[in-house]
Amino acid sequence: MAKNEKKDSKNVSMPSDLKYLNRKRILQIIRNEDFISVNDISEATKISRPTIKKAIQSFEDKGLVISVGKGASTNAGGKRPGLYSFYCEKVILCIYLENERIYFTILSMKNECIREREVPFRYGDTFEKFQDILISNMYLILKESEICYENLYGISLAIGGFVERNIGIVRFYSKAPEWGRNLPIKAWLKELFPKQVIVVENLVRTAGRSLLLEEKYRNKRMAAIYTGAGISACYIDREVLTGRNALIGEIGHMTIDYSDEEVCSCGSRGCFEQMVSESRILNKLNENTNKLSCSTMKQWVESEDIIRHLFEEADKGDELAKDVVSYLAEMFSLMLKNIAINFDPEIIVMQGKYAYAGEYFKTELKEARKKAKFFPEETASKLYYDMRPLRELQKLGGYQELSKRFFDNPELYEEM
C-alpha cells in the first residue's frame, strides 16, 4: 500500500524508507497512548530523542499531535518532560446495511465513536429511494456532529450481495433484486464526495477485516465465518481475498448433501446455508412429535431467536436439543473440513449467531472435526468464537480499512 501511494503522490519528495517507518512508528505509539513524552517514545522504539523531537514538530505542524503540558519529573529536581497527544480533526463515516436497517457511525481517527444513527429502509423499495435515504442521513449525521466536508476523510459502505470492491460496484444483491444489476454505488458517492476516500465492500468481508486491528490475528491466514441472516466467510491471507467474481468466501453455497430435497436460491441442492437454516432446525424439532412434546424446546418453536434457545436447552441437557445441536455441529464440521482442504487457514473465527454457541455445540464440533483424519488435531486450525456484535465488527472493519489508508500515506511523514 505504502509503495503504491508513494508513486501516486506527486509533488512530494520521496521519503526514505527508514524515515517513513520510524515516523510511522512514532505516530503509532503516540496514537496508542493518552499522552506520552519523548523519553518514553525513545525507550519504546530505540529511536534517538532528536529524531523523535523533529518528527513531533512535523506532526504538530500537520495538525496530528498537540502538546498537552508537562509530566512529573523522573528524578528529584529534574526537568519535567513535555507530554504529547494524538489529535486529528479528520473523521471516518462507516455505513452498514443489514436486516432492512442502515447504521451510520462517525469515528475519529483514534477509533472513538462520535455519533451514530440508525434508520429503516425496505429492500422492496426502488434503488433511487434507497439512495435518497442514504444520502439524506449522511448529510444529517455530518450536520449533527458539526463535521465540515474537509474533515471527512473517507466513507466506508458495507452492503450484502456480490460486491466488486475495486470498482465499488454491487453486481447483485439477492435481498433487493428490484435494484437490478451492476449498481455503481462508489461512482455515485464519489460524485457527491469528490475529496473523500470511498470504499464500497461486502459486509462479510468488512466484518472479517475488523480482525486485522488485533495483534493476535495479524499476518495470519484466517477464515472468519459470518453467521447472520445467511452464512458467508471472509478469507484473509494478510489481506482480505475476494477473487475474480468476488466469490471467495461464499461458503453458504458449499454443497454439503447433494441428495437433499430443498433447492437453494443458487439453483443447487444441499447448500450449507440450507442445511443449518432456522427452518431446517424447526423441521428437525418437529420431525418427532413425541420427542418434542417432552422436550423443553416445545416452548421455543415459535421464537424468533430459536438458535440461541436451542444452544441453551442443549447445555441444560434436553435430549432433543442435544440431537439437533449434534446435527448442526456435524454440518459445521463438514463445512470446516471443506475450508481446510481448500484454504488451510491457521485460524478460524466464528462471528455472529454461532459465536454464542453453547458448550455442547463446541464440544460436539470438536469431536466431529476429529473425524477428518488427514490433519492431526494439533495442526488443525484454531477455532475462536468472537462474541462482539456484528454491528460493532462492521464499524471496526470500516475503520481498519480507512485508517490504514490514512496512516499509510507517506505525506504524513514528510516535512511540510
Ligand SMILES: [Zn+2]
Ligand atoms: Zn446455494
